[in-house]
Amino acid sequence: MSDDLVLGIDCGATKVMVQSGILCSKTNKISPGSFHKEYLYSDHPDWNPQFDPVPIATQKAEYSSHNISLTHSEIKQGRVITETILKAIEESQDHRIGLCFPGLKDQNGILVMANGPRIPNLKNHLKQIKSILNDSDCCVMGEWKSTIGQMQNIDNGIYIGGGTGIADGMIFNGDLLRLNDLKGVQRSWEIHIDPRNTVESLLSPAGMINNYNKNHKTKITSLATLSNQRTFNVTLENALNAFSMLVENRIRFFNSQGKEIQRVVIGQRLGQFLNESNVEYKEKFKKTIEIPLKISSDRRTAALGAALAIAC
Structure with a gap:
């Protein structure tokens, strides 16, 4: 594998962080590239700073029964997050992009989220993303396989x-x-x-x-x-x-x-x-x-x- 420039997008509870990386084929470690930018959800006019997540017990029950019922506030807050991610992706053209997100998820989106809205159809809106990665796994991978970890x-x-x-x-x-x-x-x-x-x-x-x-x-x-x-x-x-x-x-x-x-x-x-x-x-x-x-x-x-x- 030759040295390569790739981009990572870390979706948190309050913002999206974009960081480029340079992969070294000899060490198989990644170093930070020169591009770094953060996108705050609060910059979106529809962001609700008082958003209250659905109780986790309710989320788990709906997840187990395969019957997720989104609230209106979840749909609205989820739209803000999705549009913020899309803005970050649009400004990151010509890069291979990896994206991570918290919560329990399947191949389509976020099914249980302790600190935010569930977005079960998130992947449908992110055509440039192959899969939604687990944020905890990416945190560990970054600490383990990056030169700053x-x-x-x-x-x-x-x-x-x-x-x-x-x-x-x-x-x-x-x-x-x-x-x-x-x-x-x-x-x-x-x-x-x-x-x-x-x-x-x-x-x-x-x-x-x-x-x-x-x-x-x-x-x-x-x-x-x-x-x-x-x-x-x-x-x-x-x-x-x-x-x-x-x-x-x-x-x-x-x-x-x-x-x-x-x-x-x-x-x-x-x-x-x-x-x-x-x-x-x-x-x-x-x-x-x-x-x-x-x-x-x-x-x-x-x-x-x-x-x-x-x-x-």
């Missing part, structure tokens, strides 16, 4: 990307495990701390902020601002407990297969926060587990993972 040369490791939700990922015995296809391994939003909270709701930045705002009747919008509140230590302790529970869950899986985890990587917004904030917070995460921990603060890894997936 924190999981390079790791055979057994776990990735925890904290943003609007949690991007779960694992490298097992030198292969990427696709959690959506793996039975018996729970994702962060499926691991309950108590009847009201999951690992995702306590560990993701959005979950921390939402819980704090509900409990204190505030309107905080960033983890940095939240960390300045007097009672932030309570939020942090809850996050550390969720982090510990998630890592213990993964350790049990690896141990059951006769393997040991070499490294844990925290990325996305949670990784950025830990890298940019008081070093004490980073140290608390490191001391919570006995496995070596790396912090990734480069948000381009998921897009690079999507680009690599389409190039190989």
Whole structure:
């Protein structure tokens, strides 16, 4: 395979990120190219910042019964996201494009979405895209096979990307495990701390902020601002407990297969926060587990993972 220029599109809860990549045939690793652009959903006139997702229990029930009933607000919000993606694609002509998206999906679109609208027919609108990739898988791939990743040369490791939700990922015995296809391994939003909270709701930045705002009747919008509140230590302790529970869950899986985890990587917004904030917070995460921990603060890894997936 010769060196090649490809493009990755990372679709998140608030924006679409486009990143070009250069694939090296000798190392089979991808490096960031010169093109980088972000498209905010909020720039669309029909974007609803107060959108409330359908309860996850309802989504799961409709998914299991193969009878998904979209709400009007889902259809409208989904149209905004689709049109934003199309704008990004239109401005990325003459590239091979890999696109990743969160949620449970089939070959046609998004069927379960914890933090946004379901878009079951998304693929029908994206003629230039061969398949919709899993965002968690692309995050891991970008950390593992890009020159800016924190999981390079790791055979057994776990990735925890904290943003609007949690991007779960694992490298097992030198292969990427696709959690959506793996039975018996729970994702962060499926691991309950108590009847009201999951690992995702306590560990993701959005979950921390939402819980704090509900409990204190505030309107905080960033983890940095939240960390300045007097009672932030309570939020942090809850996050550390969720982090510990998630890592213990993964350790049990690896141990059951006769393997040991070499490294844990925290990325996305949670990784950025830990890298940019008081070093004490980073140290608390490191001391919570006995496995070596790396912090990734480069948000381009998921897009690079999507680009690599389409190039190989």
